[in-house]
Amino acid sequence: MYKRKIPVDLSCPLRLTISLIDSKWKSCILDELRHTSMRPSQLHKALPEATPRVLDLQLKEMVDDGLVTKTIYPELPPRSEYAISPLGMTLIPIIDAMLQWGEEHQELFEKKYGNLA
Amino acid sequence: MYKRKIPVDLSCPLRLTISLIDSKWKSCILDELRHTSMRPSQLHKALPEATPRVLDLQLKEMVDDGLVTKTIYPELPPRSEYAISPLGMTLIPIIDAMLQWGEEHQELFEKKYGNLA
DNA sequence: TCATATACAGAATTATTTTTCGATATACCC
DNA sequence: GGGTATATCGAAAAATAATTCTGTATATGA
Numbered sequence: 001m002y003k004r005k006i007p008v009d010l011s012c013p014l015r016l017t018i019s020l021i022d023s024k025w026k027s028c029i030l031d032e033l034r035h036t037s038m039r040p041s042q043l044h045k046a047l048p049e050a051t052p053r054v055l056d057l058q059l060k061e062m063v064d065d066g067l068v069t070k071t072i073y074p075e076l077p078p079r080s081e082y083a084i085s086p087l088g089m090t091l092i093p094i095i096d097a098m099l100q101w102g103e104e105h106q107e108l109f110e111k112k113y114g115n116l117a
Numbered sequence: 118m119y120k121r122k123i124p125v126d127l128s129c130p131l132r133l134t135i136s137l138i139d140s141k142w143k144s145c146i147l148d149e150l151r152h153t154s155m156r157p158s159q160l161h162k163a164l165p166e167a168t169p170r171v172l173d174l175q176l177k178e179m180v181d182d183g184l185v186t187k188t189i190y191p192e193l194p195p196r197s198e199y200a201i202s203p204l205g206m207t208l209i210p211i212i213d214a215m216l217q218w219g220e221e222h223q224e225l226f227e228k229k230y231g232n233l234a
Numbered sequence: 235t236c237a238t239a240t241a242c243a244g245a246a247t248t249a250t251t252t253t254t255c256g257a258t259a260t261a262c263c264c
Numbered sequence: 265g266g267g268t269a270t271a272t273c274g275a276a277a278a279a280t281a282a283t284t285c286t287g288t289a290t291a292t293g294a
Contacts, residue, residue, distance in 0.1 A: 005279065006252085009166065010231045013219025014144050014212070022139035024282070027131050040241065049126065054282060056242065066229075076290055077240035087222070094218060095131070097211045102130025105204070112183075114127045122249065123282085141252070157271065171252060173272065193260050194270035 020065055021091065025050050025058050030088060030095050033068065037083035067091065137182055138208065142167050142175050147205060147212050150185065154200035184208065 008019045021027050025047065032038060032046050040059070044052050059082055062068040067088035073079040084092075125136045138144050142164065149155060149163050157176070161169050176199055179185040184205035190196040201209075 007231065010223065010227050012145070013216050013223055014148060015141070015219075016223060016226055017215040017219040018139065018141075018144055022135065024132070027135055028129070031131060041239080051283065052241085053243085053284080057282085066225075072241090075240095077292085078242080078290080080241065087225075090218065090222075094211065094214045097214055098134040099130050101208065101211060102132075102134040105207075106127065106130055106133060108183075108204075109133060110127050114124065119250065158269080168253065169271085170254080170273085174252085189271090192270095194262085195260080195272085197271065 017094070020067065021094075023058060025054060026062060027095055027098065029055070029058060029062065030067065030084060030091060031099065033082060033084040033088070034092055034095075037069075037071075037081045039079065039081055043082070062088070134211070137184065138211075140175060142171060143179060144212055144215065146172070146175060146179065147184065147201060147208060148216065150199060150201040150205070151209055151212075154186075154188075154198045156196065156198055160199070179205070 008015060010016050021030070028047055028050075029043065032043060038046070040052065040055060043055055043059075044050065047055070059068060059070070063070050063082075067085055069083045069085045071081045071083070073081075125132060127133050138147070145164055145167075146160065149160060155163070157169065157172060160172055160176075161167065164172065176185060176187070180187050180199075184202055186200045186202045188198045188200070190198070
C-alpha cells in the first residue's frame with residue numbers, strides 16, 4: 001500500500017468508506033468477486049481495460065484492508081485465487097446502489113459528455 | 118477543469134457513479150448540502166480541513182455534473198449559494214449507505230491503521 | 235528449442251488530484 | 265489608511281494514482 005504523506009482521516013466515516021473503494025477499479029473488482037472467487041488472469045479477462053499490473057496493485061491493497069482474501073496454491077505454474085471476504089461482502093449493498101444509480105443515469109451522462117460507443 | 122487524457126468509460130455504470138463522487142471531498146459536500154444550501158465560506162467552516170480552493174474546484178465540477186446548483190447574488194461583498202440539485206438528491210441514499218458503513222467499521226480501521234486522535 | 239501461460243514485482247513515466255501561494259475587487263468598521 | 269470579510273481564480277508545486285515496460289521463474293505443448 002502506498003504510504004501516504006497526508007493520512008486519511010479515519011474519524012470521518014464518509015471519508016473512510018470512500019477511501020476503501022475510490023479507485024478506478026476496486027468497486028469493479030468487488031463486483032466481479034461477489035459472484036465467485038477468481039484467479040488474477042480471470043479477473044483480467046473480466047476487466048480487460050485494467051492492466052494486470054493495476055489489478056495486482058489494487059488487489060494487494062484490498063487484501064491489506066481486509067476486503068479480499070488471497071489463497072496461494074503451491075503449484076507450478078503458480079496459481080492463486082482472490083475471493084471477497086465477509087467484510088468485503090458488507091460493501092456489496094453500496095456497490096449495488098452505485099451500480100443501479102449508474103444504470104439509471106447512464107443515458108443522461110452519455111448525452112452530456114460522451115458518445116454511445 | 119482538468120481535461121482528461123484518458124476519458125471515463127461512461128458505459129460502465131459503476132465507474133460512472135464512482136467518477137462523480139470519488140474525490141476527497143465531494144461526498145462530504147453532498148452530505149453537508151443535503152441539509153441546507155450553503156455559501157462557500159459556510160462550507161469551509163463545516164469542512165475546515167478542506168481548503169477553500171479545493172472546495173471551489175470540486176463545487177464547480179459538481180455544478181457541471183448537475184449535482185449541485187449555484188446561485189449568485191449580485192451584491193457587494195459578493196454572495197453565492199450552493200444547493201443540492203434533484204439529481205444530486207438521488208445520490209443521497211448512496212451517501213447514507215457509505216456513512217453508515219463507515220460508522221459501523223470505524224473502530225476496526227482505527228485499530229488497524231490509525232490512532233483515535 | 236521456441237512460444238505460451240502463469241503470478242508477481244521493480245522501476246520509470248505519465249496522468250490526475252490536491253495543496254499552497256498569491257492576486258483581484260469591493261464594502262464595512264476602527 | 266489599515267484590517268476584515270466576501271468570492272473567485274491563476275499558476276506552480278507536491279502528492280497520489282495509474283500506465284507502461286521489463287524481468288523473474290517454471291511448466292506445458294508444438
